[in-house]
Amino acid sequence: MEEQIDSVGKAFVDHYYHLFDNDRPAMSSLYQPTSMLTFEGHKLQGVEDIITKLTQLPFDQCRRVISTVDSQPALVTGGIVVFVSGSLQLPGENHPLQFSQMFHLSPTPQGNFFVLNDIFRLNY
Amino acid sequence: MDPDAVAKAFVDHYYSTFDANRAGLANLYQEGSMLTFEGQKIQGSQSIVAKLTSLPFQQCKHNITTVDCQPSGAGGVLVFVSGTLQLAGEQHALKFSQMFHLMPTPQGSFYVLNDIFRLNYA
Helix, strand or coil: CHHHHHHHHHHHHHHHHHHHHHCHHHHHHHCCCCCEEEECCEEEECHHHHHHHHHHCCCCCCEEEEEEEEEEEECCCCEEEEEEEEEEECCCCCCCEEEEEEEEEEECCCCCEEEEEEEEEEEC | CCHHHHHHHHHHHHHHHHHHCHHHHHHHEEEEEEEEECCEEEECHHHHHHHHHCCCCCCEEEEEEEEEEEEEECCEEEEEEEEEEEECCCCCCEEEEEEEEEEECCCCCEEEEEEEEEECCC
16 A cells, blocks of 8 residues: 555656646646646646646746655545655756655546645755 | 634744644544655544654744635635754754645634645755
């Protein structure tokens, strides 16, 4: 059970950042009307507002390194919480920026997960 | 239920209890609670508190930089914290991030269902 949660978490993280780096508008498939994103303290809800925010972010040519991915079942909700830490190297910047991000994945009737909660913070 | 108020009250209580008397954290966890501490997975209030009280430092002080929260559905609250941890005798504070998934109790308070802690190394 534990390994299953870990592999779902890891597969999700790979998919999320792959879309972020290659096809940000396609991230709309990850969110639903109830989804919430807090990006550096800025709160958004719903697919449209979230995708608008994500597609506006400058990180176009950034190099991301994922350092850690931790996952746990959120037994009461039937979902999975995923906690990511890593760094972003932006072009022109001397030093990479550290970041942390957490997701709460909620099950869909089709047996997939969508992102109900998404919180991103740079760690200065 | 105001998630921001719940998150603020929880964070204040959690870290002041942690810094003063780690054993006092026991009533924040239940049997189904899970902690992942620097990659190590622990379940249940007893084992979690045993882990936290056995951490290799006597005195510490958490300084909280950011607290973000969102409702998680089913009355729960997700809390995402970043800050620094100053250990007694150490010259430099350690940066950390931590997430909590709080669930309501019948008595009207909250317990920690999920807890994940990571130090943020440069």
